[in-house]
Amino acid sequence: MAHIEVLGTGGTIASRSHGAAGAVAEASAAELITELGRAHAISHRDLLTLGSYQLTLKDLRVIAEGVAASVKNPEVDGVVVTHGTDTLEETAFLLDLVHNSPKPVVVTGAQRTADSDAPDGPGNIAEAIAAAADPSMRDLGALISFSGTVRTARGARKSHTVAAAPFTGGTEVAHFAGGQLVPTASIIHRAPLDAPTDAFDHAVVDVVSTYPGAEPSLLAAALDRSDAVVIAGTGVGNAGPGFAELVATSTKPIVLSTRVPWGPVVPTYGNGGGIDLVAAGAVPSGDLNPYQSRILAALLVSQGFTGADFAWRFARHR
Numbered sequence: 001m002a003h004i005e006v007l008g009t010g011g012t013i014a015s016r017s018h019g020a021a022g023a024v025a026e027a028s029a030a031e032l033i034t035e036l037g038r039a040h041a042i043s044h045r046d047l048l049t050l051g052s053y054q055l056t057l058k059d060l061r062v063i064a065e066g067v068a069a070s071v072k073n074p075e076v077d078g079v080v081v082t083h084g085t086d087t088l089e090e091t092a093f094l095l096d097l098v099h100n101s102p103k104p105v106v107v108t109g110a111q112r113t114a115d116s117d118a119p120d121g122p123g124n125i126a127e128a129i130a131a132a133a134d135p136s137m138r139d140l141g142a143l144i145s146f147s148g149t150v151r152t153a154r155g156a157r158k159s160h161t162v163a164a165a166p167f168t169g170g171t172e173v174a175h176f177a178g179g180q181l182v183p184t185a186s187i188i189h190r191a192p193l194d195a196p197t198d199a200f201d202h203a204v205v206d207v208v209s210t211y212p213g214a215e216p217s218l219l220a221a222a223l224d225r226s227d228a229v230v231i232a233g234t235g236v237g238n239a240g241p242g243f244a245e246l247v248a249t250s251t252k253p254i255v256l257s258t259r260v261p262w263g264p265v266v267p268t269y270g271n272g273g274g275i276d277l278v279a280a281g282a283v284p285s286g287d288l289n290p291y292q293s294r295i296l297a298a299l300l301v302s303q304g305f306t307g308a309d310f311a312w313r314f315a316r317h318r
């Protein structure tokens with residue numbers, strides 16, 4: 001019997017409907033686990049009780065610290081984090097970046113509220129606990145377990161607003177068949193970065209999207225107020241007139257990602273395209289989407305990395 005600690009943060013999995021006022025996250029972790037069988041010893045703590053669309057970087061740090069504390073407890077074999085799905089990929093990726101233990105950390109949530117006719121939360125929590133308790137899920141960093149599939153946090157994204165299985169991407173490391181966890185792949189978890197400090201709470205990293213007619217003044221405004229900027233470029237990582245010139249004048253880290261859901265940034269084009277943006281100093285995000293790129297950038301700038309140090313570390317951990 002493994003000992004799994006369940007950390008509640010809110011989200012639809014903890015939400016109840018309030019008619020016209022909408023659904024509100026309010027259930028505690030204790031309430032979420034009441035109907036579970038007792039295949040494992042389960043302890044629980046509430047870190048937050050918020051919809052994930054409300055979260056700040058400080059909240060993400062609080063969650064990372066909560067996980068780190070649970071993992072340090074020698075009695076605990078694995079950790080489950082219950083979380084809203086809107087920004088689950090960002091929190092899970094931060095947990096992955098700083099996870100310094102072989103113990104599994106499994107993030108899950110729900111698409112239907114706890115008081116709906118057919119809530120999906122109880123099944124998702126039961127599977128997340130089974131994954132966190134399984135020795136084959138050790139050494140894989142932070143994972144997302146949802147609707148029968150366990151995948152790495154890195155590279156995963158919410159890609160459907162209402163589907164019961166809203167997450168795609170990452171590397172699928174296991175699925176559930178007949179109620180049993182079936183490992184399907186292993187991965188190499190990168191060496192962890194230092195945990196976020198309270199400087200992370202105040203890191204300002206904006207995402208600037210590009211599209212036909214996008215004004216470079218948006219990038220200029222973001223550079224003015226931010227510690228770093230992520231460009232969600234078109235295609236393999238391109239931007240329109242005026243963007244590369246601005247990148248060249250900036251001393252702040254600028255990451256070049258893509259607004260395309262899947263595939264890497266591959267600097268290919270001149271005339272303001274990826275070749276020019278990278279020559280001007282932008283750091284390609286590889287396969288990381290703009291929002292996970294933003295989390296890595298925020299962590300690095302909050303730890304004082306800029307210039308070549310930022311670029312080197314970003315390339316190593318992206």
Ligand SMILES: NC(=O)C[C@H](N)C(=O)O
Binds near residue numbers: 085109
């Ligand atoms: N399904 C969900 O959990 C969505 C919710 N709005 C949240 O992210 O908190």
